[in-house]
Amino acid sequence: MRILFLNPVGVVGGAERALLDLLACLRVLEPALSLQLIAGTEGPLVEEARALGVDARLLALPPALSALGDSGLRGRGLTGGVRFARAAVPALLQLASHGAELRRAVREAAPDLVHSNGIKTHLLTAATAGLPVPRVWHVHDFLGERPLVRRALMGLKPLATAAIANSQAVGDDARAVLGGVPVHVVPNGVDVERFSPGPGDGAHLDVLAALPPAPEGTLRVGLVATYARWKGHDVFLEAAARLARQAPTLPVRFYLVGGPLYRTPLSQFTEAELRGHVERHGLTGRVGFVPFQADPTSVYRALDVFVHASTRREPFGLTIAEALSCGRAAVITRTSGAAEALHDAEDVLTTDPGDAGALARALLRLLGDAALRERLSAAARDTAVRSFSRERYARDILGVYRRVLSETRG
Numbered sequence: 001m002r003i004l005f006l007n008p009v010g011v012v013g014g015a016e017r018a019l020l021d022l023l024a025c026l027r028v029l030e031p032a033l034s035l036q037l038i039a040g041t042e043g044p045l046v047e048e049a050r051a052l053g054v055d056a057r058l059l060a061l062p063p064a065l066s067a068l069g070d071s072g073l074r075g076r077g078l079t080g081g082v083r084f085a086r087a088a089v090p091a092l093l094q095l096a097s098h099g100a101e102l103r104r105a106v107r108e109a110a111p112d113l114v115h116s117n118g119i120k121t122h123l124l125t126a127a128t129a130g131l132p133v134p135r136v137w138h139v140h141d142f143l144g145e146r147p148l149v150r151r152a153l154m155g156l157k158p159l160a161t162a163a164i165a166n167s168q169a170v171g172d173d174a175r176a177v178l179g180g181v182p183v184h185v186v187p188n189g190v191d192v193e194r195f196s197p198g199p200g201d202g203a204h205l206d207v208l209a210a211l212p213p214a215p216e217g218t219l220r221v222g223l224v225a226t227y228a229r230w231k232g233h234d235v236f237l238e239a240a241a242r243l244a245r246q247a248p249t250l251p252v253r254f255y256l257v258g259g260p261l262y263r264t265p266l267s268q269f270t271e272a273e274l275r276g277h278v279e280r281h282g283l284t285g286r287v288g289f290v291p292f293q294a295d296p297t298s299v300y301r302a303l304d305v306f307v308h309a310s311t312r313r314e315p316f317g318l319t320i321a322e323a324l325s326c327g328r329a330a331v332i333t334r335t336s337g338a339a340e341a342l343h344d345a346e347d348v349l350t351t352d353p354g355d356a357g358a359l360a361r362a363l364l365r366l367l368g369d370a371a372l373r374e375r376l377s378a379a380a381r382d383t384a385v386r387s388f389s390r391e392r393y394a395r396d397i398l399g400v401y402r403r404v405l406s407e408t409r410g
Helices: 014-029 045-051 063-067 077-109 119-128 147-159 168-178 202-208 233-246 271-280 297-302 318-325 337-341 356-367 370-387 390-408
Strands: 002-007 034-039 055-058 113-116 135-139 162-165 183-185 219-224 252-257 287-290 305-307 329-333 349-351
Touching: 002 014, 002 077, 002 119, 014 034, 014 045, 014 318, 014 390, 034 045, 034 077, 045 055, 077 119, 113 119, 113 390, 119 135, 119 147, 135 168, 135 390, 147 168, 162 168, 162 390, 168 183, 168 337, 183 390, 202 219, 202 287, 202 297, 219 233, 219 297, 219 318, 219 356, 233 252, 233 271, 233 356, 271 287, 297 318, 305 318, 305 356, 318 329, 318 337, 318 370, 329 337, 329 356, 329 370, 349 356, 356 370
Parallel strands: 002 034, 002 113, 034 055, 113 135, 135 162, 162 183, 219 252, 219 305, 252 287, 305 329, 329 349
Antiparallel strands: none
């Protein structure tokens, strides 16, 4: 079986980490598989895939196409629409030439199946119309919440042989958009051997954040995410400020771990904006900014409490699976896809999206109860091993491939 993966970016975010885990496990499950990858921007993805034995290369998206995304339209009214329209004009002009290059690349790869791993590559599979190859769209987001993408994919859905959704909620949404396209729900997986409990080095976390060493006994609370606006950095900082007012003597530090990874500036916080939030909340010196970490394992282990604070539905939330696999006590929004396998007060504490008061109360409860943290940590690890292993993930996706090819070949 020859599988060609298309990924719109070369940076390694959540969807890319899931892809790399899939590639690694497919190599073990079926050593005879021929795996190829085309990435749309520069970044570590290509080299990391090559290290796994994948034939990977860059087919650069033109800058205007790479930066185009309708997530910046969400909640921005007329101003956002005008900015988007201005950005779309040069992107559309570049679309035809890039599509021709992609079509040639797919024809030369001669795959048995194309696995598209992002919205932009789903859209770009229009360039492969007429080529006799099944196309699987891996859906990592709520298509119905993206007005332009929704309309475009509804028009292109005859090109999709099947889709994979990373949670049941995403699957339900994808079925509503894609109509008769078969949608297979396969929750994400992580390497539960790599992401495992171990000693945490809080002092190193302080070094990464350029903070002075914390006093002995300081508790550490962290949000690990890209700077996408909907990831809830502002909610996290508001909750931190409330907690500081409610328990002024509690020895706690807060950490924002990540950065603006993608080329869609309207949809992301800048570090300057977030530092402004810190200053306005009176948290200067109590919040550390840790740059994006290619291997976040040591970050999770250094935290006493992991926080997931997305303000809208999270399709899955790979950082949740990683942190729980490391045995971290966690507070997460109950609308994340990963929460479908979790239970409030059993392996995590859950809150509603955007509720800074509830998040502050949950943090106060956890930080004040070491026994509760320990109980949730142990349960989190058990759930992660049972529900979120990358071996299960790869087996399920390989099953989708086989089913698609069996049905396609009659």
